[in-house]
Amino acid sequence: MALPNTRRELAQHLEQVMSHAYAQLEERQRLEADTSLVKTYLVEAHRLRAADHDRTLQLIRATFVADVLGRRADTRVHETEDDRFFNVEFGRRDEQDVLYVDASNPRFWLVHSTAKSNDVDPIIEKLVNNTNEFDHVWIPIQLLMRIAQFGSLRGLGLDYDRREVPDVDFEAPNAPVEFLKIQLWGNRAGDVLRILKQEGAFPDATTLSKVKVKYFLDNVPENFCIADIKYDGKVTGRGMSYQSYITLVTNLYRDYQRRIEDYERRFTVTFRSAEDRLSVEGEPLNVRFTQPLPNLEAFCERVFSGSIPFRLMGLPIQTGRQNFRVNAIDLHVGRRMSFELSPEFMRVYLAPGGCGNSLARLYTNLQHYYNSQVEAVDGSEQLAFQP
Numbered sequence: 284m285a286l287p288n289t290r291r292e293l294a295q296h297l298e299q300v301m302s303h304a305y306a307q308l309e310e311r312q313r314l315e316a317d318t319s320l321v322k323t324y325l326v327e328a329h330r331l332r333a334a335d336h337d338r339t340l341q342l343i344r345a346t347f348v349a350d351v352l353g354r355r356a357d358t359r360v361h362e363t364e365d366d367r368f369f370n371v372e373f374g375r376r377d378e379q380d381v382l383y384v385d386a387s388n389p390r391f392w393l394v395h396s397t398a399k400s401n402d403v404d405p406i407i408e409k410l411v412n413n414t415n416e417f418d419h420v421w422i423p424i425q426l427l428m429r430i431a432q433f434g435s436l437r438g439l440g441l442d443y444d445r446r447e448v449p450d451v452d453f454e455a456p457n458a459p460v461e462f463l464k465i466q467l468w469g470n471r472a473g474d475v476l477r478i479l480k481q482e483g484a485f486p487d488a489t490t491l492s493k494v495k496v497k498y499f500l501d502n503v504p505e506n507f508c509i510a511d512i513k514y515d516g517k518v519t520g521r522g523m524s525y526q527s528y529i530t531l532v533t534n535l536y537r538d539y540q541r542r543i544e545d546y547e548r549r550f551t552v553t554f555r556s557a558e559d560r561l562s563v564e565g566e567p568l569n570v571r572f573t574q575p576l577p578n579l580e581a582f583c584e585r586v587f588s589g590s591i592p593f594r595l596m597g598l599p600i601q602t603g604r605q606n607f608r609v610n611a612i613d614l615h616v617g618r619r620m621s622f623e624l625s626p627e628f629m630r631v632y633l634a635p636g637g638c639g640n641s642l643a644r645l646y647t648n649l650q651h652y653y654n655s656q657v658e659a660v661d662g663s664e665q666l667a668f669q670p
Contacts, residue, residue: 301525323520328342343371352410380399382406424650428494550667551565568661573657592652595613
């Protein structure tokens with residue numbers, strides 16, 4: 284197949300792939316070996332928020348290379364007729380797959396592909412983790428539940444791993460749940476979720492990681508898609524209408540963008556000096572732990588180690604018997620973030636030029652790796668990540 288030269292051609296191609304995949308699933312309840320689902324990765328590029336076509340092309344050519352993706356990377360970048368729309372071929376010369384990069388919003392990109400997840404997922408992971416240009420989109424539980432309301436909920440996934448922040452003895456009596464991973468498909472998935480979140484079940488470990496939604500465009504029965512939306516911004520789709528799919532994805536991304544920009548306005552703390560007076564503008568994000576941290580030092584060592592998924596590098600300094608302060612570097616944008624921690628709460632201060640996406644990353648991963656019921660509030664005690 285020739286590479287699409289416009290977004291319209293891409294839409295026609297992806298609709299064919301979606302409808303073929305849906306037909307195969309309906310007829311045989313499985314995909315043929317050569318059939319692949321449409322995948323869309325929501326990628327945040329904070330430092331490119333004012334970039335034009337040439338600057339975007341320059342970055343793509345600089346990052347889709349062996350130094351970033353690994354020695355086996357073999358990529359070729361192609362411009363198209365449309366502004367900030369690129370085809371990126373990858374793989375061996377005799378077996379090429381394609382990423383369709385739509386950077387029409389210079390900060391919030393859509394990266395489409397029909398290649399196998401085993402081939403594409405590692406590329407996206409390396410782009411995010413090996414550079415400070417990109418980040419995943421991070422969708423907390425509350426926003427995933429809101430997305431589920433865009434259409435009809437057809438399934439969900441739970442993914443919780445307390446072992447990633449090892450500040451407790453899992454062999455001790457009354458130790459928390461270590462690991463919980465469940466896939467629930469069908470119309471009763473929401474009922475099962477409510478049961479698991481009840482007291483006496485697993486409320487602290489019931490962390491929503493994916494929702495499956497059937498979405499109809501303009502309530503027309505033929506114009507539908509079925510989309511799996513993950514907490515890290517990966518969307519997988521099939522169905523009879525690409526327009527319904529891209530409408531769902533676009534609505535999700537616009538809602539996310541609005542929230543991220545709002546976080547930057549509200550939680551960036553700026554110190555100003557005028558007429559011998561020091562004033563402070565902005566407020567911290569307040570994270571509250573539903574249960575006190577049993578080992579605050581171990582918690583700080585893990586969260587601020589610079590490793591994924593938190594990507595925060597800092598040296599915790601003890602300021603009291605049970606208090607720490609951390610001046611950390613956000614490895615996504617290279618900006619400073621400051622933290623004050625106690626066993627009951629964490630205050631997060633975003634420096635000017637910081638990225639609201641980093642707040643979403645911190646909060647979402649605390650839900651997945653520490654406690655699904657962790658709360659984040661502003662200075663007025665209003666939930667920061669409300670639906």
